[in-house]
Amino acid sequence: MLGMALALPAMAQASSQPQSAAARVESAPDRAPRVPTFKPDGDLAGELQVFSTVYEDTFAGIGNEQALGFLELVKANPGVDPWLPGEGTLITLPRHYVLPDVAREGIVINLAEYRLYYFSPEGVQVYPVGVGTEENPSPLTKAQVTMPLESPAWYPPASIRAEYEASGEYLPKMIPPGPGNPLGTHALLLSEKGYLIHGTNKQFGVGMAVSHGCFRMYNEDISRFVYQVGKGTPVQVIREPVKIGISGGEVWLEVHRPHEEYSARDRERLWQQVSEKVDQFRQQHPEVQVRRKSIEIAVDQANGLPIMVGEKLTRMAADESASSPGAEPEGQPEQTLYF
Incomplete structure (x- = not known):
């Protein structure tokens, strides 16, 4: 957990009342976003939080309730059993982000981290999304939102119907709205032909590579999100497993x-x-210097949590002067510390 200790900002307690995840989901408001809106601080946004579990909790249930993906919870909490974390276990909610290095407007989906970023004048919201598998990858594209959909019907493409037929299952040409509909309760139609951001009737797949290329959100998120996003909102889909930025x-x-x-x-x-x-x-x-050891820790863990790996030289010189009043500058720090 060394990387967490190095990267951890002030932590906020996410829950104080011991309720099961299922009970807490039911009390969510209908239209208010379930995720915070963070003001970016340079290239960073958000903060890590901690969450105290009750006996009935699983990472799948906590992810559904807290609008976090299953895999991001697993990676951020090594050594904790995702199916039985136990009573009173403190787990990390990974809501601290280095923002993607692209135009920060509208919707940005980073396939490498299974997250959707929504940039607005108020700040940035971050949601978990299910994305395409290696066999059916999501497209790297620049598109737009063309239409919000309520209670969408699903018209399976011929390729998916052929897959079902090959496995001995029948899939009709149209799946009506309802609990059996893979598109869930709401969707955003994209200008990239055949692709949507939509809900799901299989919530365990949110935050994982499970779809045929579309982007799955929890129904509790997409049912609110469609009312925030206007027609013409830009959508960028990227694959960026490594992000680096400056803050303060x-x-x-x-x-x-x-x-x-x-x-x-x-x-x-x-x-x-x-x-x-x-x-x-x-x-x-x-103007920056980076520490090789910190970078090695970030790669060794690869847990999706930001870690501080360096700073601007002007800041370093000021810190050294403050710690040694009256001392003369000694030039560059030892090169063995740096990448």
Whole structure:
């Protein structure tokens, strides 16, 4: 948990009343967003929170209630049983983000972290989303919202109907609204032909790679979100497992492993991506220095939690002067500390 200790900002208690996840979901308001709206601070937004479980809780239920994905909870809480965390276990709610390095407007979906960012004049909201599998990937695209849909019917494409037929199952040409509809209660139609942001009747898949390419949200989120998002809202779909940014003179790095299990091959690929990203960042920001050890910790954990890996030289010099009044500057810090 060393990376968490290095990255952890002030933590807020998310729940004080011991209720089951199912009971807490029922009390949610109809239209108010279930997630906070954070004001970005440079390239960062949000804060980590802690949550005290009751005996009935599972990560799937907590994710549904708190609008967080199953995998992001698992990665942020190593060593905790996601199906039986136990009574009174404090778990981390990963709501601290390095913002994606793209135009921060409208909707940005980062496939690598299974998250949807919604940027508005008030700030940014972050939602978990289910995305396409390796066999049926979600498209990397720039699109727009064309229409909100209430109680959508589903017209399965021929490819999906063929899959069902090959497995001996029958899938009709139209699935009417209702509990058996995979699109859930609401949807946003996109200009990218055949793709939607929609609810689901299989809520466990939110925050995982499970769909045929569309983007699944909890019904409790999409039923509110469709009333926030207007026609023409831009939608960017990216794949960015490594994010780096500056906030208040500090350099922060966020690394996402692709699966719950973390193989040596995945680690090698991520290290290469991190190396390239950090080199590019330093070229763009020559005034910063980064610590190799902190970067190694971020890659070793790859838990999706931001970790501070460096800072601006001007800030470092000011900190050194404050800690040693009257001392002469000693030039650059030891190079062994830096990437």
